[in-house]
Amino acid sequence: AQTVTQSQPEMSVQEAETVTLSCTYDTSENNYYLFWYKQPPSRQMILVIRQEAYKQQNATENRFSVNFQKAAKSFSLKISDSQLGDTAMYFCAFMAHSGGSNYKLTFGKGTLLTVNP
Amino acid sequence: GAVVSQHPSRVICKSGTSVKIECRSLDFQATTMFWYRQFPKQSLMLMATSNEGSKATYEQGVEKDKFLINHASLTLSTLTVTSAHPEDSSFYICSARDMGGGDNQPQHFGDGTRLSIL
Numbered sequence: 231a232q233t234v235t236q237s238q239p240e241m242s243v244q245e246a247e248t249v250t251l252s253c254t255y256d257t258s259e260n261n262y263y264l265f266w267y268k269q270p271p272s273r274q275m276i277l278v279i280r281q282e283a284y285k286q287q288n289a290t291e292n293r294f295s296v297n298f299q300k301a302a303k304s305f306s307l308k309i310s311d312s313q314l315g316d317t318a319m320y321f322c323a324f325m326a327h328s329g330g331s332n333y334k335l336t337f338g339k340g341t342l343l344t345v346n347p
Numbered sequence: 348g349a350v351v352s353q354h355p356s357r358v359i360c361k362s363g364t365s366v367k368i369e370c371r372s373l374d375f376q377a378t379t380m381f382w383y384r385q386f387p388k389q390s391l392m393l394m395a396t397s398n399e400g401s402k403a404t405y406e407q408g409v410e411k412d413k414f415l416i417n418h419a420s421l422t423l424s425t426l427t428v429t430s431a432h433p434e435d436s437s438f439y440i441c442s443a444r445d446m447g448g449g450d451n452q453p454q455h456f457g458d459g460t461r462l463s464i465l
Binding site for chain 1: 388393454459
Protein backbone atom coordinates (compact mmCIF):
# COMPACT_ATOMS: atom_id res chain seq x y z
CA ALA A 231 0.00 0.00 0.00
CA GLN A 232 1.08 3.53 -0.68
CA THR A 233 1.27 6.33 1.84
CA VAL A 234 1.62 10.06 1.25
CA THR A 235 2.83 12.38 3.98
CA GLN A 236 2.49 16.13 4.10
CA SER A 237 4.25 17.28 7.24
CA GLN A 238 3.13 20.90 7.15
CA PRO A 239 -0.54 21.29 8.19
CA GLU A 240 -0.43 25.05 7.64
CA MET A 241 1.86 27.56 5.99
CA SER A 242 1.73 31.22 5.18
CA VAL A 243 3.61 33.43 2.75
CA GLN A 244 3.64 37.07 1.79
CA GLU A 245 2.28 38.04 -1.57
CA ALA A 246 4.92 37.94 -4.34
CA GLU A 247 7.24 35.72 -2.32
CA THR A 248 8.12 32.06 -2.86
CA VAL A 249 6.94 29.15 -0.77
CA THR A 250 7.68 25.41 -0.85
CA LEU A 251 5.26 22.73 0.28
CA SER A 252 6.68 19.36 1.28
CA CYS A 253 5.47 15.90 0.35
CA THR A 254 7.01 12.49 0.86
CA TYR A 255 5.62 9.14 -0.12
CA ASP A 256 6.27 5.48 0.35
CA THR A 257 5.75 2.84 -2.30
CA SER A 258 7.20 -0.34 -3.68
CA GLU A 259 6.04 0.56 -7.17
CA ASN A 260 8.55 1.63 -9.80
CA ASN A 261 6.16 3.26 -12.22
CA TYR A 262 3.79 5.84 -10.84
CA TYR A 263 2.56 9.40 -11.10
CA LEU A 264 2.52 12.21 -8.60
CA PHE A 265 0.15 15.16 -8.49
CA TRP A 266 -0.48 18.33 -6.61
CA TYR A 267 -4.11 19.39 -6.33
CA LYS A 268 -5.38 22.69 -5.01
CA GLN A 269 -8.67 23.05 -3.13
CA PRO A 270 -9.70 26.70 -2.58
CA PRO A 271 -12.53 27.66 -0.21
CA SER A 272 -15.00 26.82 -2.97
CA ARG A 273 -13.86 23.20 -2.38
CA GLN A 274 -13.32 22.53 -6.08
CA MET A 275 -10.35 20.22 -6.66
CA ILE A 276 -8.00 21.75 -9.22
CA LEU A 277 -4.99 19.99 -10.71
CA VAL A 278 -1.90 22.13 -10.26
CA ILE A 279 0.89 19.98 -11.63
CA ARG A 280 1.81 16.35 -12.32
CA GLN A 281 5.01 14.35 -12.58
CA GLU A 282 5.71 10.98 -14.16
CA ALA A 283 8.13 8.98 -12.03
CA TYR A 284 10.12 7.82 -15.05
CA LYS A 285 10.93 11.41 -16.01
CA GLN A 286 13.97 12.91 -14.37
CA GLN A 287 13.12 16.44 -15.38
CA ASN A 288 11.07 18.32 -12.83
CA ALA A 289 7.63 19.42 -14.03
CA THR A 290 6.88 23.13 -14.33
CA GLU A 291 3.62 24.97 -14.88
CA ASN A 292 4.04 28.74 -14.95
CA ARG A 293 4.63 29.80 -11.32
CA PHE A 294 4.42 26.24 -10.05
CA SER A 295 7.30 23.79 -10.12
CA VAL A 296 8.22 20.60 -8.35
CA ASN A 297 11.39 19.16 -6.91
CA PHE A 298 11.06 15.44 -7.54
CA GLN A 299 13.65 13.30 -5.78
CA LYS A 300 12.78 9.71 -6.65
CA ALA A 301 15.43 8.04 -4.50
CA ALA A 302 14.35 10.07 -1.49
CA LYS A 303 10.67 9.65 -2.41
CA SER A 304 10.14 13.36 -2.11
CA PHE A 305 7.89 15.58 -4.22
CA SER A 306 7.81 19.19 -3.07
CA LEU A 307 5.85 22.00 -4.70
CA LYS A 308 7.35 25.47 -5.15
CA ILE A 309 5.06 28.41 -5.76
CA SER A 310 6.83 31.50 -7.03
CA ASP A 311 5.47 35.05 -6.97
CA SER A 312 2.64 33.98 -4.66
CA GLN A 313 -0.73 35.54 -5.34
CA LEU A 314 -3.75 35.99 -3.09
CA GLY A 315 -5.65 33.52 -5.25
CA ASP A 316 -3.16 30.83 -4.32
CA THR A 317 -4.70 30.67 -0.86
CA ALA A 318 -6.05 27.13 -0.64
CA MET A 319 -5.57 23.65 0.72
CA TYR A 320 -2.93 21.80 -1.27
CA PHE A 321 -2.98 18.03 -1.55
CA CYS A 322 -0.15 15.84 -2.74
CA ALA A 323 -1.36 12.64 -4.41
CA PHE A 324 0.12 9.37 -5.67
CA MET A 325 -1.19 7.14 -8.44
CA ALA A 326 0.37 3.79 -9.22
CA HIS A 327 0.73 2.85 -12.86
CA SER A 328 -0.45 -0.71 -12.68
CA GLY A 329 -3.61 -2.47 -13.78
CA GLY A 330 -4.31 -3.76 -10.31
CA SER A 331 -4.38 -0.29 -8.80
CA ASN A 332 -7.22 0.79 -11.08
CA TYR A 333 -5.55 4.20 -11.10
CA LYS A 334 -6.66 5.06 -7.59
CA LEU A 335 -5.28 8.20 -5.99
CA THR A 336 -3.76 8.21 -2.53
CA PHE A 337 -3.86 11.66 -0.95
CA GLY A 338 -1.81 13.30 1.75
CA LYS A 339 -3.57 15.11 4.58
CA GLY A 340 -3.06 18.47 2.95
CA THR A 341 -1.33 21.76 3.66
CA LEU A 342 -3.38 24.89 4.17
CA LEU A 343 -1.54 27.74 2.47
CA THR A 344 -2.46 31.33 3.24
CA VAL A 345 -1.07 34.13 1.09
CA ASN A 346 -1.01 37.40 2.99
CA PRO A 347 -1.24 40.80 1.31
CA GLY B 348 -10.34 20.46 -21.01
CA ALA B 349 -11.93 17.51 -19.24
CA VAL B 350 -15.02 18.56 -17.33
CA VAL B 351 -16.84 16.59 -14.67
CA SER B 352 -20.27 17.77 -13.62
CA GLN B 353 -21.66 16.79 -10.22
CA HIS B 354 -25.24 17.41 -9.19
CA PRO B 355 -26.73 18.53 -6.89
CA SER B 356 -24.24 20.83 -5.22
CA ARG B 357 -26.20 21.07 -1.99
CA VAL B 358 -28.78 18.83 -0.36
CA ILE B 359 -30.61 19.32 2.90
CA CYS B 360 -33.07 16.63 3.87
CA LYS B 361 -34.67 14.81 6.74
CA SER B 362 -33.27 11.73 8.39
CA GLY B 363 -34.39 8.54 6.65
CA THR B 364 -34.42 10.05 3.19
CA SER B 365 -32.43 8.51 0.35
CA VAL B 366 -30.32 10.93 -1.64
CA LYS B 367 -28.96 10.43 -5.16
CA ILE B 368 -25.87 12.27 -6.41
CA GLU B 369 -24.93 12.27 -10.09
CA CYS B 370 -21.47 12.49 -11.60
CA ARG B 371 -21.12 13.08 -15.33
CA SER B 372 -18.09 13.35 -17.58
CA LEU B 373 -19.15 15.99 -20.10
CA ASP B 374 -16.54 15.80 -22.83
CA PHE B 375 -14.87 12.43 -22.38
CA GLN B 376 -15.67 8.83 -21.60
CA ALA B 377 -14.81 7.25 -18.29
CA THR B 378 -14.95 3.53 -17.60
CA THR B 379 -13.87 4.29 -14.07
CA MET B 380 -15.14 6.97 -11.72
CA PHE B 381 -14.33 7.47 -8.08
CA TRP B 382 -16.39 8.60 -5.11
CA TYR B 383 -14.80 10.40 -2.17
CA ARG B 384 -15.98 11.71 1.14
CA GLN B 385 -14.37 14.70 2.80
CA PHE B 386 -14.87 15.84 6.38
CA PRO B 387 -14.13 19.46 7.31
CA LYS B 388 -10.44 20.34 7.21
CA GLN B 389 -9.51 16.79 6.28
CA SER B 390 -8.29 15.03 3.18
CA LEU B 391 -10.35 13.13 0.64
CA MET B 392 -11.24 9.60 1.63
CA LEU B 393 -11.88 7.19 -1.21
CA MET B 394 -15.18 5.41 -0.70
CA ALA B 395 -15.45 3.33 -3.84
CA THR B 396 -14.38 2.87 -7.42
CA SER B 397 -17.24 2.86 -9.88
CA ASN B 398 -16.81 0.60 -12.89
CA GLU B 399 -18.97 0.96 -15.98
CA GLY B 400 -21.11 -2.08 -16.52
CA SER B 401 -20.00 -3.92 -13.39
CA LYS B 402 -20.18 -3.75 -9.63
CA ALA B 403 -18.40 -1.02 -7.76
CA THR B 404 -15.35 -1.78 -5.66
CA TYR B 405 -15.74 -0.48 -2.13
CA GLU B 406 -12.95 0.50 0.22
CA GLN B 407 -12.63 -1.22 3.54
CA GLY B 408 -15.14 0.04 6.08
CA VAL B 409 -17.56 1.51 3.53
CA GLU B 410 -21.02 -0.05 3.65
CA LYS B 411 -22.03 -1.01 0.13
CA ASP B 412 -25.69 -1.32 1.11
CA LYS B 413 -25.59 2.18 2.53
CA PHE B 414 -23.82 3.80 -0.39
CA LEU B 415 -25.22 2.38 -3.61
CA ILE B 416 -23.23 3.06 -6.75
CA ASN B 417 -24.46 2.65 -10.29
CA HIS B 418 -22.32 3.25 -13.37
CA ALA B 419 -24.67 2.51 -16.22
CA SER B 420 -22.91 4.41 -18.99
CA LEU B 421 -19.46 5.69 -19.91
CA THR B 422 -20.39 9.19 -18.81
CA LEU B 423 -22.55 8.76 -15.73
CA SER B 424 -22.10 7.34 -12.26
CA THR B 425 -24.54 7.80 -9.40
CA LEU B 426 -24.10 7.51 -5.65
CA THR B 427 -27.22 6.92 -3.58
CA VAL B 428 -27.02 7.42 0.16
CA THR B 429 -29.82 5.20 1.42
CA SER B 430 -31.83 6.02 4.54
CA ALA B 431 -29.49 8.87 5.33
CA HIS B 432 -28.83 9.83 8.95
CA PRO B 433 -27.08 12.85 10.46
CA GLU B 434 -23.77 11.00 10.59
CA ASP B 435 -23.87 10.74 6.80
CA SER B 436 -23.68 14.52 6.54
CA SER B 437 -20.50 15.34 4.68
CA PHE B 438 -18.99 16.66 1.47
CA TYR B 439 -19.02 14.07 -1.32
CA ILE B 440 -16.84 14.46 -4.42
CA CYS B 441 -16.63 12.39 -7.56
CA SER B 442 -13.85 12.15 -10.09
CA ALA B 443 -13.24 10.53 -13.45
CA ARG B 444 -10.35 9.68 -15.74
CA ASP B 445 -10.35 10.08 -19.49
CA MET B 446 -10.00 6.47 -20.67
CA GLY B 447 -8.70 7.58 -24.04
CA GLY B 448 -6.06 9.91 -22.75
CA GLY B 449 -3.27 7.54 -21.83
CA ASP B 450 -1.93 6.18 -18.57
CA ASN B 451 -0.74 9.51 -17.24
CA GLN B 452 -4.16 11.10 -17.25
CA PRO B 453 -5.11 12.63 -13.90
CA GLN B 454 -8.46 12.38 -12.24
CA HIS B 455 -10.78 15.29 -12.95
CA PHE B 456 -13.08 16.24 -10.12
CA GLY B 457 -16.66 17.39 -9.87
CA ASP B 458 -17.47 20.41 -7.73
CA GLY B 459 -18.77 18.25 -4.89
CA THR B 460 -22.05 17.84 -3.06
CA ARG B 461 -22.60 19.13 0.44
CA LEU B 462 -25.06 16.78 2.12
CA SER B 463 -26.77 17.83 5.34
CA ILE B 464 -29.12 15.43 7.09
CA LEU B 465 -31.36 16.97 9.71
